[in-house]
Amino acid sequence: xxxxxxxxxxxxxxxxxxxxxxxxxxxxxxxxxxxxxxxxxxxxxxxxxxxxxxxxxxxxxxxxxxxxxxxxxxxxxxxxxxxxxxxxxxxxxxxxxxxxxxxxxxxxxxxxxxxxxxxxxxxxxxxxxxxxxxxxxxxxxxxxxxxxxxxxxxxxxxxxxxxxxxxxxxxxxxxxxxxxxxxxxxxxxxxxxxxxxxxxxxxxxxxxxxxxxxxxxxxxxxxxxxxxxxxxxxxxxxxxxxxxxxxxxxxxxxxxxxxxxxxxxxxxxxxxxxxxxxxxxxxxxxxxxxxxxxxxxxxxxxxxxxxxxxxxxxxxxxxxxxxxxxxxxxxxxxxxxxxxxxxxxxxx
Numbered sequence: 290x291x292x293x294x295x296x297x298x299x300x301x302x303x304x305x306x307x308x309x310x311x312x313x314x315x316x317x318x319x320x321x322x323x324x325x326x327x328x329x330x331x332x333x334x335x336x337x338x339x340x341x342x343x344x345x346x347x348x349x350x351x352x353x354x355x356x357x358x359x360x361x362x363x364x365x366x367x368x369x370x371x372x373x374x375x376x377x378x379x380x381x382x383x384x385x386x387x388x389x390x391x392x393x394x395x396x397x398x399x400x401x402x403x404x405x406x407x408x409x410x411x412x413x414x415x416x417x418x419x420x421x422x423x424x425x426x427x428x429x430x431x432x433x434x435x436x437x438x439x440x441x442x443x444x445x446x447x448x449x450x451x452x453x454x455x456x457x458x459x460x461x462x463x464x465x466x467x468x469x470x471x472x473x474x475x476x477x478x479x480x481x482x483x484x485x486x487x488x489x490x491x492x493x494x495x496x497x498x499x500x501x502x503x504x505x506x507x508x509x510x511x512x513x514x515x516x517x518x519x520x521x522x523x524x525x526x527x528x529x530x531x532x533x534x535x536x537x538x539x540x541x542x543x544x545x546x547x548x549x550x551x552x553x554x555x556x557x558x559x560x561x562x563x564x565x566x567x568x569x570x571x572x573x574x575x576x577x578x579x580x581x582x583x584x585x586x587x588x589x590x591x592x593x594x595x596x597x598x599x600x601x602x603x604x605x606x607x608x609x610x611x612x613x614x615x616x617x618x619x620x621x622x623x624x625x626x627x628x629x630x631x632x633x634x635x636x637x
Contacts, residue, residue: 351491354618
């Protein structure tokens, strides 16, 4: 199977296990209050939307790469990872005031459609926290030994702390011009941390040797950096058809993706003044966005960001090759990372 077919196949298995878990949560909520039952129904719809499930599949593939099999315990652990990923997204969408996520409404919008923004936003705050509690519940009830669960729980705590720190820095950067080093600090706690943690969870549960765990941590970090840079480039340079939602949302919010930070460093003074004027508008039109794209391209910033993403991707592939993962699992990670690298050249 190709890496995409692998994600689709394992994604279905994780979805099926996730539906079982959330059905039980809905049943318990039904006896409590109809609004809470509806909240859990919204959680189920939000978490189980069609998507690649990169985080949980990375956990599953890392586990299989050492354990040599897929069992019910790891599927339950992957439900925990899906909940973990989505509790982060609920808060992320709320802070960024996003309306859509993977072809559907963001969580706070799902709630607000039958009430108002206050209830939608407030519920979103509490549901993000609630889903983190569900993350720990699903993991602790997965059936692995207490020793392994202790290590994995500490990892999830580490990751959740890191991602919340990164979100605060991401917000701060809307009010300042960070340097490349400062962006690296923020990104190390964002997607880099997500892949680092989720791959490590699979390694720990699959009995990876201690030496491999350190390699997996570094490989996941570099993979996450590459993915993060690519994701930011897509937000600026993809078309509406490619992206599934209007591009340029990050710039409209004043965010500072790596290619914008490189623009600060490489563009002429006149180009920078134009960029800042366009980005400060209350509404960035398609023509404004295209002008911003031209400035980023012509300054060399887009290529500089692409090169950094590719450097991280190559480091990740080299590190995965050094592990004791099965050949099939190494092929999966290498193919997926190569796709990330190659996709960077779609955006010019």
